[in-house]
Amino acid sequence: MILSQTSVYALKAVLHLAETGGGDFVRVDDIAADLKVPRNYLSKILHALARTGVLDSTRGPHGGFRLGKNPAKLTLDEVLAPFDEVIGESACLLGRKRCSDANPCAAHDRWKGVYAGVKTFFQETTVADLARGAIPEITLH
Amino acid sequence: MILSQTSVYALKAVLHLAETGGGDFVRVDDIAADLKVPRNYLSKILHALARTGVLDSTRGPHGGFRLGKNPAKLTLDEVLAPFDEVIGESACLLGRKRCSDANPCAAHDRWKGVYAGVKTFFQETTVADLARGAIPEITLH
């Protein structure tokens, strides 16, 4: 897989909230059940997303998670940042820490262009781009 | 990392043989020392590459590993096939087993084109493309 399992869970959860959340708080248990993802594991992931502002959370009755940003302005890169670093250092095909035009690995020149496409995808695609159906107007707080 | 550590070792070893092997058998110990890669772990990897015909191996004095195919005809895809499946099922961003135009995940339409570039890179880039310096003429057996 391109993304780790954790990243896939994160992305699915955020899309789920964009598609069906309607700006309301949704319980972890409900999200976990809908997505068929382990409850406590998801809880930890959603908590990490709340820390970065991607999600918003409250406890107690009527608590849960909702989007913390406008989905049209929320890039996949922002969602995945706490988990995989899809972008950045991991860019080198041969696993180098530092790999640049000035100090390239054997694959650098040919891989560069391909990787640029991947990078752009994650930096420019938004949650709204991927969410199916009508995206409700969400009032941010 | 895009590729697993194992895949990186495999790719580095094959490039190393293309660049410096000169068609002769090279000992695992020497490759491992040059690449700074664990010896027995590399041995297992090279053995797997020999099974698919990418490499050729012999035991005993003057034994070791050498390329089993013309590097100009050896694609990265062929090298990595026993380890990661960079190409194929793992294609779906959201981790689906089956994800197609007919039965797409939320990311399918937008990811498809980007992924096609990655796929093409691995299918069309050859070991000779990445090997630095003169590639010696290798007599295949």
Added chain:
DNA sequence: TTAAAAAATCATATTAACATGATCAAACCA
């Protein structure tokens, strides 16, 4: 035919990702 050289294999250890169950702490409401 025997000793050395080399890959092949085996048994085991380490680590990180992924997962589960139990408990804790905050928010809400009667």
Added chain:
DNA sequence: TGGTTTGATCATGTTAATATGATTTTTTAA
């Protein structure tokens, strides 16, 4: 104010990738 609802956290378990050390098997050459 006390009980219920909910996220947050903790302790632990499982599994696969990565790694190490020891042993076995094959090949060559003296």
